[in-house]
Every structure is written in C-alpha cells, then in structure tokens.
Ligand SMILES: Cc1cc2nc3c(=O)[nH]c(=O)nc-3n(C[C@H](O)[C@H](O)[C@H](O)COP(=O)(O)O)c2cc1C
C-alpha cells in the first residue's frame with residue numbers, strides 16, 4: 008500500500024517532503040531507504056517541490072514526427088526568463104496520445120494536439136494558481152466486430168461456463184484457435200493458462216497488463232474505452248479456468264478516463280453477481296480490482312509490473328521462474344495483455360471456426376492497431392490479422408499526409424525497428440513480420456514520410472530506451488547510454504572513415520552484448536531501431552558520418568544540436 012501513502016502525501020504537499028517520508032517510515036516500520044528507493048524510481052512522484060507550471064513535452068516517435076522538438080523550443084522561447092520555481096520545461100516519454108500528437112503534460116494533466124499557443128495559455132493558468140483540467144472527451148458509440156454481444160446481453164460466455172464448468176474445453180478451444188499474446192511477445196495463451204492451472208498452489212492471481220507505454224501503442228486505450236466488458240469477462244474466465252480467485256487490472260496512470268469506465272463496469276459486474284463471492288449463485292469466486300501504475304515504460308514488463316504491484320521498484324526479475332509458476336506475491340499468476348483477454352470471449356462465443364475465418368491471407372482473428380506519425384487519419388483500427396500494411400496505412404489511416412511519399416514505417420513502435428517503403432506489402436501477422444526482420448509486437452504502426460531522417464529516428468528510439476531503462480543490469484544501463492552517445496555524435500558532423508569503422512564495430516559489439524545479456528526485453532530490443540536503419544538506410548547514415556550531410560536536412564541544425572543532457576527524460 009506504499010503507493011497509496013505516497014500519493015496521499017503528494018496530494019497534500021504537491022511533493023514528498025523528507026519529514027513526511029521519515030514519518031511514513033516510522034509509522035509503517037519500513038526502513039527509510041526502502042521508501043526512498045520506491046519514491047525516487049517512479050516518474051509519478053516528486054521528491055522536490057515542482058515548478059508552478061511543469062510542462063513536459065512528449066519526445067517520442069509519433070510526437071517527434073509531429074513537431075515536438077519545435078514545440079518545446081517555442082515554449083522555451085515563450086517562457087524565457089521565467090524563474091525555475093515558476094516554469095520548468097522538459098521531455099517526457101510517450102503519454103499514450105500518439106494519434107493526437109504532439110502531446111504535453113502540464114502539472115500531470117495531459118493535453119493532445121497542442122500548439123505552442125494553447126500550451127502557453129494552459130501553463131499561464133497554472134502559473135496564476137488556477138487548476139488545469141484535461142478536456143473532457145465525449146465517448147462515442149462505436150461498433151466493433153470483436154464484440155460478440157452487440158446490443159444483446161453481455162457476459163453470455165461466462166454465464167454458460169459457470170453452468171458447464173468445461174474448463175478443459177476452454178483451454179482446448181484457445182489451443183485450437185492458436186491464440187497468441189497481443190502484448191508483444193506473442194506467447195501461446197493456452198500454454199500460459201495451462202501452466203497456471205496445473206500449479207498445486209491454492210492461491211493464484213490473474214493480472215491484466217494495461218500499462219501500454221511503448222511509443223505508438225494506443226490500441227488498449229481504445230479497447231478499454233469501447234469494450235470494457237470483454238476485458239473483464241476475459242479476466243474472469245481466466246480466473247475460473249486456472250483456479251485464481253483474484254484479478255488485478257494494472258492500468259497506466261495517464262488513462263484516467265479508461266480507469267473510470269472500467270471501474271464503472273466492475274461495479275456493475277459486482278452488482279449483477281458476475282464478480283465477487285458465489286458468482287451467479289454458484290460456489291465460484293472471483294474478485295477484481297484496478298491498480299493504477301505509478302508510471303514508467305518498464306512497468307509493462309510482466310515481472311516488473313508484479314514488483315510494482317508488490318510496492319517495490321519496477322525492476323524485472325530474472326526468468327525462470329516465470330510468473331505462471333512464481334508470480335505476484337510468489338504465487339502462480341496469469342498475466343495477459345488487454346487485447347489477449349478480449350479475444351477469449353470472442354473465440355468461446357462464436358467458435359474457433361469463426362475466429363479462423365476472421366483473418367486475411369491465411370492469418371487468424373482480428374487485430375486492433377494504432378496508426379500514428381505522418382498519416383492523414385491517425386487512429387485505432389480494427390482489421391483482419393494478415394491485412395497488408397499498405398492497406399492499413401493507405402486505406403484505414405488515409406495515406407501519407409500532405410500528398411507526400413511513404414519513406415519508412417515501424418510495424419510496432421521502436422521495438423520493431425523501421426522497414427522501408429518497399430516492404431509495405433508485408434502482412435500484419437506474427438510470422439510475416441518476423442520473416443521481414445521485424446515483429447507484430449503490440450500493433451503500434453508509426454509512419455514516416457519522405458522528409459524523415461532515419462538516423463534521427465534511430466537516435467530518438469534509443470534515447471527512449473536509455474531514458475526508460477530501469478538501470479538494474481549493466482548491459483542495458485550503460486549500453487543504452489553508449490549507443491545514444493554514439494548516434495548523437497553521428498548527427499553532429501563528419502568523422503574520419505577509420506573512426507566510423509571503429510564506431511560500427513563498437514555498435515555491433517554493444518548490440519550483441521545488450522541483446523544477449525540484458526535481463527529483460529527492454530535492453531534486448533534496444534539495438535533494433537539502429538540495426539534496422541543500418542540495414543535499410545545505410546547510405547543515409549554514411550552521408551551523415553562521412554560527408555556531414557543530412558539528406559533530409561533534419562540534422563546539423565541548431566535544434567538538433569541540443570545537448571544530450573537536456574534530452575534526458577523523466578527519470579534523470
Ligand atoms: C519493457 C517492456 C514493456 C512491456 N510493456 C507491455 C505493455 O505495456 N503491455 C503488455 O501487454 N505487455 C507489455 N510487455 C510484454 C509483457 O512482458 C508480457 O509479455 C505480456 O503482458 C504478456 O501478455 P500476452 O501474452 O497477452 O501478450 C512489455 C515487455 C517489455 C520487455
């Protein structure tokens with residue numbers, strides 16, 4: 008409960024004063040160093056009094072492509088001369104509004120599609136001591152193919168399952184459907200559930216991973232807004248099948264509206280007897296609660312997320328053992344992504360045959376994808392798995408903005424690296440994207456037009472990993488900084504060819520060391536963006552490093568020379 012205590016103190020004082028932390032330590036018999044280690048880890052907590060207007064400009068991929076650098080520079084100009092106790096401007100990692108870039112947070116409230124003028128107005132309000140509130144977004148009615156209930160009665164699969172208790176049949180159907188995890192790693196869901204089901208331990212947990220903090224990833228935000236009942240039904244089914252009696256929905260703190268929607272739906276379920284003791288009059292129990300993340304991309308890594316729920320620093324655990332064996336509070340735990348959970352009632356309600364036929368070109372099921380960057384209609388789209396990327400970018404997302412040409416796209420945020428326009432016919436599918444040297448990941452398609460500098464984009468991605476590294480293991484903590492330094496140097500002016508060759512050899516060594524020896528996926532995948540750019544856009548890098556030329560005229564400008572120190576994100 009340490010986060011509740013810290014939040015209460017922060018609410019009272021605006022930050023965490025030392026005396027209050029000492030008091031908390033005494034009251035709870037927790038060593039002060041432990042409280043401090045947690046408070047200093049999470050971006051949500053302030054150890055010093057923040058400025059009256061804390062302006063944080065999202066610096067990640069989709070916002071970077073939509074003028075975040077220029078926005079930050081203009082805000083710095085507008086507030087030039089303001090004392091630091093009044094205004095502080097700095098970068099922040101992805102705020103989950105990639106379809107409405109650029110996004111900023113002002114005093115922890117998020118504003119999307121902002122221009123310097125509107126951001127200045129909000130910040131001046133904060134300076135006058137007035138409260139700043141996020142704009143209220145109207146919830147439209149949206150019909151999704153993924154919803155098996157439409158206007159009819161919901162939770163039908165759960166109702167039937169409580170009667171039939173056909174737990175093995177659920178596992179068999181998920182296995183035949185070949186449902187894989189939608190959080191990034193694509194692990195077979197039936198295997199994960201089966202592992203937990205087989206554990207002899209009587210206490211087990213179900214966790215829904217709604218941390219969604221990778222740049223470009225916004226699909227879970229949409230799913231939680233429009234299909235909350237399917238997320239909850241999927242979690243209850245997971246509990247009944249595996250024998251877990253308690254579920255926790257872990258949501259990023261920037262998703263306040265979704266937290267409310269889910270909270271309301273959970274209350275309805277308790278009221279209707281779908282959650283709680285004796286579900287629908289049976290002897291089955293399952294309780295569900297929401298846990299709001301104190302922040303940070305690393306919290307999405309499953310074992311780091313468990314550490315966060317337990318009240319520790321979100322540092323990933325060594326694996327094995329896997330959470331299915333030893334997870335939350337050392338008990339067997341099912342952890343799945345939001346979209347994975349909603350696939351379960353879909354498959355069980357309509358049958359495996361229906362699921363198989365929803366895909367295109369030999370793939371199975373439907374997929375929610377977020378498309379952002381230089382497209383005319385950024386947003387979240389529900390498409391058949393297997394749809395060619397060309398169709399998603401040009402048909403669903405309206406093609407490239409301003410009549411420009413497509414240059415590159417990341418199939419799933421920085422982790423997937425960048426593919427060139429010539430590969431735009433690749434299908435949205437686990438196997439097809441892996442064969443293309445990329446990954447389906449979490450379906451976060453970020454699109455770059457012809458004006459984009461790919462070295463700049465690789466630097467942007469590695470900065471993100473550097474900023475978000477939890478620092479637990481050396482290869483990632485030191486390697487991501489070294490990689491950032493090296494790429495930054497390449498954007499600053501020509502270097503001798505011999506030095507370039509040495510840099511390339513060092514980059515390869517670093518990449519290998521990081522991918523093979525980092526504890527978790529963050530450090531393992533951090534080299535992907537630059538390696539993909541070296542593979543597909545090598546001439547562009549050569550021009551920077553050997554000739555001091557940026558073919559896209561992005562680098563070698565005063566803005567691109569901003570010192571690295573100023574670009575450190577939220578966890579300095
Ligand atoms: C750094 C990092 C961040 C991650 N963030 C998320 C996330 O926000 N949401 C998510 O579902 N999975 C995330 N994952 C993957 C999870 O560790 C885990 O594989 C996933 O939640 C399992 O669910 P699934 O099998 O349904 O995909 C992340 C992994 C890493 C290494």
Ligand code: SF4
Pocket residue numbers: 305322323475476477478479480481483484525526527528529530531
């Ligand atoms: S790889 Fe990076 S993020 Fe993962 S445990 Fe190591 S330091 Fe932390």
Ligand code: FES
Pocket residue numbers: 065066067068069070071100101102103104105108109110222223224
């Ligand atoms: S909100 Fe800026 S990249 Fe996601």
